[in-house]
Structures are given as structure tokens and as C-alpha cells.
Amino acid sequence: MTKEKSLSIKNSGGFHVDEKGYYGEFGGAFIPEMLYPNLEELRQKYLEIMYEESFQKEFHQLLRDYVGRPSPLYFAKRLSEKHGTKIYLKREDLNHTGAHKVNNTIGQILMAKRLGKTRIIAETGAGQHGVATATVCALMGIQCVVYMGEIDIARQAPNVARMKMLGAEVIPATSGSKTLKDATNEAIRDWINNPVDTHYIIGSAIGPHPYPDMVTRFQSVISEEIKWQLKEKEGRENPDYVVACIGGGSNAAGTYYHFLDEPKVGIIAVEAAGKGIDSGESAATSALGKIGIIHGCKTMLMQTPDGQITEPYSISAGLDYPGVGPMHSHLYKSGRAEFYSATDDEAMTAGLELSQLEGIIPAIESGHAFAIFQHKKFNPDDVLVISLSGRGDKDLQTYIDYFKLA
Ligand SMILES: *Cc1c(COP(=O)(O)O)cnc(C)c1O
Secondary structure (H helix, E strand, O other), X not given: OOHHHHHOOOOOOOOOOOOOOEEOOEEOOOOOHHHHHHHHHHHHHHHHHHOOHHHHHHHHHHHHHHHOXXXXXXXXXXXXXXXXXXXXXXXXXXOOOOEOHHHHHHHHHHHHHHOOOOEEEEEEOOOHHHHHHHHHHHHHOOEEEEEEEHHHHHHOHHHHHHHHHOOOEEEEEOOOOOOHHHHHHHHHHHHHHOOOOEEEEOOOOOOOOOHHHHHHHHHOHHHXXXXXXXXXXXXXXXXXXXXXXXXXXXXXXXXXXXXXXXXXXXXXXXXXXXXXXXXXXXXXXXXXXXXXEEXXXXXXXXXXXXXXXXXXXOOOHHHOOOEOOHHHHHHHHHOOEEEEEEEHHHHHHHHHHHHHHHOOOEOHHHHHHHHHHHOXXXXXXXXXXXXXXXXXXXXXXXXXXXHOOO
């Protein structure tokens, strides 16, 4: 990526954010007035800081030596034979902490340091983003406070223990449904009260501008690597399709980023249909959502007729989010991306298949991306790259219960 290209915000009907923070009709910054100074400081400085030579150097050095990048692009031979097409896996599961989330938290902790911040706050649902944040705070010796719904704290005890082990303070959100959106509200309240010393690390390609763009750019290392890795393996930089699961949409945004303006590259998103799109227990935002405001941005979200946010459901905690990031709403609405949704059963079956054909146990979130083969047929000479966003260790108990393995 050249410096000029990265620094310019396109003011077009394209798929990148515009100067006002919009992707088409989605995005923006819908925030309480008291947050304005914090966000404005970030908006004015993020691109300049991010593309400073010293920042890029430190970021890439940590990605290499601490995270273990580049993550391999692996040709999945047996899976390819099974589905009659050429399948490559982008191995984000091999990153330190076991998923793609650390690409973003490394970037944001460096941003926080450049902004002179001495305290980090984050929200977490299942605890994966909380762990990735606590990890980089330990790495940098910076105070870390993670807000987590009281119900999630009870459901996700191992991740709570990890965060504490890493030195973070975990504060329960006890209001509302005591889950992710309540934790988010608490984090925003904290940020309003601590505008000078605190940086808020948001965990997906969501939130008020400039967060979706900032998170996407940090995660875009995924597609940057895919391009040169595929060139080495296939003699061309562009696959026919890139496939990713979508919660808020950060692994997907990073996987798509350098292909957004390549119209021949098909973009495929897989959401969580939970127990079925029409079951009342799902997180299939594109199928069920309507435009609304969540987490400070205008995007597609699941809501009741009078605009209350619906509690989402998925067997995978990381996809259990009632909205998608604004870039994905635009990719959906414009038709640039194809959206599918996979049920719990389809994702679990796909996770088992990947385990037994390739010796790789995926996170259940990632299992949703692999469920694409239950929905779409590909040609024998198509080249697909699937984002294997995380490893399945954290999901072992769910696999055990589902497949009666013990
Ligand atoms: C958190 C998580 C996701 C979903 O988050 P996105 O921001 O949509 O990428 C997907 N996969 C794994 C392994 C996760 O931990």
C-alpha cells in the first residue's frame, strides 16, 4: 500500500469511507455531545499517526515478532477435493491469542500511546476482545479496564480469568440485559468521564467514525498478505472469491479491504442464522435488520418495530451481535458482496468437517464461513480464500456438548 493511497480518503460512491465517515448511507458518528472532543481528536489525527514511518515500523515489527505474522496462506487440499474447487485458508487462527482481533488491538495501543493516553478501556461480549486488549496493555504496561455484562462474566469464566491474569480490571455491567450492549454503554460512560487520559479500544469494524475505518485499516494486513501470498502460489494476486464470517465485521473487513476495488473478486459474507433466520433466535443482520443507530453509527441492525435493539443469538459468542459495521451494510445494500447466513448446525458441521479433512479445529465463528459450501457451489477452477478467523480451543466445551464427544 503506498503512502498516498492510504492517506487519501476517497470522496466517491466507492466502498471506502468518505470524509464525513460514511460508506454510502451508512456510518457517521452519532454520539453524545460530551464525547465529541475525544472523537474529534482521534478523527483529526488517526491517519497521520497511522502512516508515520515510525508507527508503521513499530506496528509491523510487533505483528511479526509478537503476533507471528505473516499468517500462512494454506492450500487446503482435502477440503478442495471434497468441494470441487480450490480453497486457500488465511490462518488468522495461528496468531498469538488465537484470532485476528490482536491485529487491531496492537494497532490501537500504539495509537493510544502516540495520543499520550495512559489508560485503556474496552467492552467485551464473549471476552475475546477483552483478552486481546488486556494482552496489549500488559505488553505496553498500560492500565486496562474491561467492561463486560454480568451474564457474560458468568458464561465466559475462562476469558475473565485470562483478563485478570493479564492484569486487567473487569467491571461488570449490571444494567439492561447485562450483555454486550450494556457493557458498551458503560464503556462510553467511562470515556465521557475520562476524556483526557483514556483511549477506548473498540473491538470490531463498528462504532462512530473513525473507528470502523481505523479498525479496518489495522485488519487490512490480512488482505495485504493474501495478495503477495497468492501471487507466490497461484501466479496472481486476486482470488475469485474471498469469504469471511461477520459479527461486527472486522476479520471480514480486513480480508476484503484490498479487493474492494477489484470488481472481479467476489466478496462473500456469512452471518450467523442461529437456530434459523425465522426462529426468533438469530444474528442474521442483513436478512432481518433495518437501518438504525447502534454503538454510535448508522447501520443495519436487528430491532423491534419501535426501534428497540433485539437481543441476538448465535452458538458462537463472537457473532452474537445485533448489527454489522457500516462498510458491510454498504457492501450488502450496493450488491457488491453476497450475504449468506449459516445456522448453528451448519457451522458446527462445517467445523467438524474442517477438523477431520485438514486437522484444523476452527473457532465456531470461523465455522460459519466454512458453511458456505452448504449454500453455494463453486467451479473447479475457482480460487477461494477463506478467512480462518480463529482457533477452536476456546470452543471445545461447546463442541463436546454438541457432538457428545465426552
Ligand atoms: C470476535 C470474533 C469474530 C467476529 O468478529 P468480527 O469483528 O466480525 O471479525 C470472528 N471470529 C473469531 C475467531 C472471533 O474471535
